[in-house]
Amino acid sequence: MWVFEETLADGSLLTKTINERHENTKYLPGYSIPENVIADPCLRSTVADADLLVFVLPHQFLRTISRQITGVLKPGARAISLIKGLDTQGNDIRLITDVIRETCLPAPASPGAEVVPMSVSALSGANVAHEVAAGQFCETTIGYHHTTSLSEALVWKALFNTPVFRVSCVPDLAGVELCGALKNVVALAAGFSDGMNQGGNTKAAVMRIGLLEIRDFAARFYRGIRHETFFESCGMADLITSCVGGRNWKVAREHAATGQDLASLEQTMLNGQKLQGILTAEEVYNFLSARGLLHSYPLFTAVHRICIGEIKASDMLKHI
Numbered sequence: 001m002w003v004f005e006e007t008l009a010d011g012s013l014l015t016k017t018i019n020e021r022h023e024n025t026k027y028l029p030g031y032s033i034p035e036n037v038i039a040d041p042c043l044r045s046t047v048a049d050a051d052l053l054v055f056v057l058p059h060q061f062l063r064t065i066s067r068q069i070t071g072v073l074k075p076g077a078r079a080i081s082l083i084k085g086l087d088t089q090g091n092d093i094r095l096i097t098d099v100i101r102e103t104c105l106p107a108p109a110s111p112g113a114e115v116v117p118m119s120v121s122a123l124s125g126a127n128v129a130h131e132v133a134a135g136q137f138c139e140t141t142i143g144y145h146h147t148t149s150l151s152e153a154l155v156w157k158a159l160f161n162t163p164v165f166r167v168s169c170v171p172d173l174a175g176v177e178l179c180g181a182l183k184n185v186v187a188l189a190a191g192f193s194d195g196m197n198q199g200g201n202t203k204a205a206v207m208r209i210g211l212l213e214i215r216d217f218a219a220r221f222y223r224g225i226r227h228e229t230f231f232e233s234c235g236m237a238d239l240i241t242s243c244v245g246g247r248n249w250k251v252a253r254e255h256a257a258t259g260q261d262l263a264s265l266e267q268t269m270l271n272g273q274k275l276q277g278i279l280t281a282e283e284v285y286n287f288l289s290a291r292g293l294l295h296s297y298p299l300f301t302a303v304h305r306i307c308i309g310e311i312k313a314s315d316m317l318k319h320i
């Protein structure tokens with residue numbers, strides 16, 4: 001397991017602490033990591049011989065790591081993304097799995113041979129990390145490209161599925177990824193609603209409107225989106241858990257209740273963890289704005305405007 005190296009508050013290195021204590025004391029304190037998982041600060045040596053690569057890091061760091069590993073990966077290696085976010089190029093939005101496929105290239109099978117890009121799937125679901133680590137039952141969804149075969153996804157299912165982590169596979173890669181990324185924007189909206197002391201009816205309305213915007217966005221801009229995907233764990237279920245106890249929800253609630261700015265709250269409340277919703281709201285806003293479509297996504301638009309201080313959280317409901 002590659003771990004971004006950090007010096008902890010007591011002066012020790014994060015990788016050394018993980019390997020000696022078998023616990024990630026900064027990001028997942030209180031849970032044991034199996035002894036066969038070794039934290040390695042060297043990205044290239046970690047990935048060099050891997051047949052299966054699991055990408056799970058805040059999406060803003062992906063392009064930096066892909067630059068370091070391209071050409072090092074084993075020919076025939078496959079990847080799966082657990083990242084909930086999007087990538088932007090100017091005013092264009094890219095799926096994270098596309099970025100991995102295009103920028104993390106394997107070495108050629110023999111000198112001079114054509115480089116064959118990796119097959120990349122996505123896993124996303126109602127999977128708040130500490131609950132998964134505690135072994136509480138949950139479900140998750142693996143999305144594979146609708147033009148490829150189920151056998152690709154079954155490799156990943158064999159790796160991830162357990163009696164308490166139940167995996168379903170759907171031939172809708174874009175749908176699974178978009179649900180995972182866009183629910184973070186809706187979770188911010190739900191947090192603003194709760195922070196303003198609105199009740200369950202209002203929050204339910206915010207979540208419903210948010211789910212419609214997610215579905216509309218996916219269907220408008222991507223091919224092969226399946227209606228059923230929104231009822232998988234990656235859809236409705238992740239939206240619910242994120243709006244009930246996720247970090248985006250928590251920080252947004254605090255912002256609406258106290259008026260403190262979101263960036264400082266992210267720092268003080270999350271101890272180095274990152275909010276994905278603020279960045280995703282900005283990316284989606286720029287993408288929609290460039291296409292003259294902000295009016296079709298009032299909730300996504302209002303969330304970004306609140307994040308940049310253009311409107312107040314207390315005015316959100318007027319805008320949606």
Ligand SMILES: NC(=O)c1ccc[n+]([C@@H]2O[C@H](COP(=O)([O-])OP(=O)(O)OC[C@H]3O[C@@H](n4cnc5c(N)ncnc54)[C@H](O)[C@@H]3O)[C@@H](O)[C@H]2O)c1
Nearest residue numbers: 004056057058059061082083084127128129272273274276
């Ligand atoms: N935490 C959850 O409950 C959860 C659940 C499901 C999916 N996800 C998704 O998984 C992805 C990662 O989330 P997370 O919660 O593990 O991370 P996080 O938000 O807790 O961010 C901290 C992580 O970022 C790493 N990091 C810090 N600086 C870095 C850098 N410069 N380069 C590379 N890595 C750096 C840290 O080592 C640490 O692993 C996100 O897309 C998130 O949406 C998270």
Ligand SMILES: O=P(O)(O)OC[C@H](O)CO
Nearest residue numbers: 125126127128246247248
């Ligand atoms: O804590 P959040 O808001 O990043 O959400 C965590 C997971 O994505 C929930 O499935």
